[in-house]
Amino acid sequence: xxxxxxxxxxxxxxxxxxxxxxxxxxxxxxxxxxxxxxxxxxxxxxxxxxxxxxxxxxxxxxxxxxxxxxxxxxxxxxxxxxxxxxxxxxxxxxxxxxxxxxxxxxxxxxxxxxxxxxxxxxxxxxxxxxxxxxxxxxxxxxxxxxxxxxxxxxxxxxxxxxxxxxxxxxxxxxxxxxxxxxxxxxxxxxxxxxxxxxxxxxxxxxxxxxxxxxxxxxxxxxxxxxxxxxxxxxxxxxxxxxxx
Ligand code: FES
Numbered sequence: 579x580x581x582x583x584x585x586x587x588x589x590x591x592x593x594x595x596x597x598x599x600x601x602x603x604x605x606x607x608x609x610x611x612x613x614x615x616x617x618x619x620x621x622x623x624x625x626x627x628x629x630x631x632x633x634x635x636x637x638x639x640x641x642x643x644x645x646x647x648x649x650x651x652x653x654x655x656x657x658x659x660x661x662x663x664x665x666x667x668x669x670x671x672x673x674x675x676x677x678x679x680x681x682x683x684x685x686x687x688x689x690x691x692x693x694x695x696x697x698x699x700x701x702x703x704x705x706x707x708x709x710x711x712x713x714x715x716x717x718x719x720x721x722x723x724x725x726x727x728x729x730x731x732x733x734x735x736x737x738x739x740x741x742x743x744x745x746x747x748x749x750x751x752x753x754x755x756x757x758x759x760x761x762x763x764x765x766x767x768x769x770x771x772x773x774x775x776x777x778x779x780x781x782x783x784x785x786x787x788x789x790x791x792x793x794x795x796x797x798x799x800x801x802x803x804x805x806x807x808x809x810x811x812x813x814x815x816x817x818x819x820x821x822x
Contacts, residue, residue, distance in 0.1 A: 606672040620647055620662040620673060633677035640664040643747030643763075646719070646754070649673035659717045659751040679750030681761045684768070693772040695734025702765050705731050707758035714752035714762050720745050724752045724762050731765050737777055739769030 600615040605623060612627035621638065624631060636642035645662035652670035662675050684701035691697050698705055705728060714724035727742035743766030752762040790796070806814065 603667055603669040603671075605667050605670070608674050614667055616667065616669070618667050620649070620660065620665050620667055620671075620675070621645060623667045624662070624675065631675075634662065634675050638663045641747060643749035646676045646679070646749035646751045647673055648676060648751075648754075657755075659719055659755070661719045661747070661749060665719070676751070676754065679754045681750065681753060681764065683761075683764060686768075688771055688775050691772060691775075693736040693776040695732070697772065698731045698734065698765065698768070701768060702731075702761060704758065704760050705765050708732060708760060709758055711757060713755050713757060714760075717751045717755040718746075719749060719751060720747060722746060727766060727769070728760060728762055731769060736769050736772045739766065740773035740777075743767075743769055 600617070602613045603616045604611060604613055606612075607624055607627055607629070610627075612623070614623035614626045618626060621631065621635060634645050636644035638645075640661055640663055643661070647660050647662045647665065649658050649660065649665075650656070650672045651658065651668055686701055708725070708728050710725060710729065712725050714728070715722070718724050722745060723742055724746075727739050730736075730738035730742060743763075746763050746766045748763040748767065750761075750763055753760065753764075756762065803811065803814070
């Protein structure tokens, strides 16, 4: 199986009467039936079934886009998409995790580009094959308006391209489903780079912070973080102050 390796099968813990503590559902993981806890994510279910994920897992929190998954549900003709680390299993689900989506990545020197439609044409010409069918929108596990940012790219509206693709996690599921075979997430990344290099508004606060970084103001704190073990680092991460 692509991306997973069979390990010793996990079992459902039982209570004193030998009854399963957790309600289980039956799913099909890449063609193999498995009983998994009903409240498991797809990623946890794969591991619960005794398989080790060796490709297609990164952050496990819905940020890195490494765990794109296709699945079908009973009585539903559609192929659904989701991130394995955040999508819960359902009774009768049949799924395949997609370790990566093949693509040709444009190679460029950002300093030699211009933030306009010609740049998109040159680096990702397939973008202009878009037929505005909206399949990419339906495929996006982030709920992004992918088609709209591709249309922005076709107009050379780099600011709109950046804005609409900002929350893309680059899982590639849009590219996998696109009938025009566009690589939407790569176009989005190009847009964000072009915007950051050529169009972003000046930010005195950012410039000041960059100066502080260069001057080594945070070197001691970085060194401390690098010395922490995984658990302590995780505790520190979840205890951090977050902007609402
Ligand atoms: S493992 Fe990173 S998004 Fe799922």
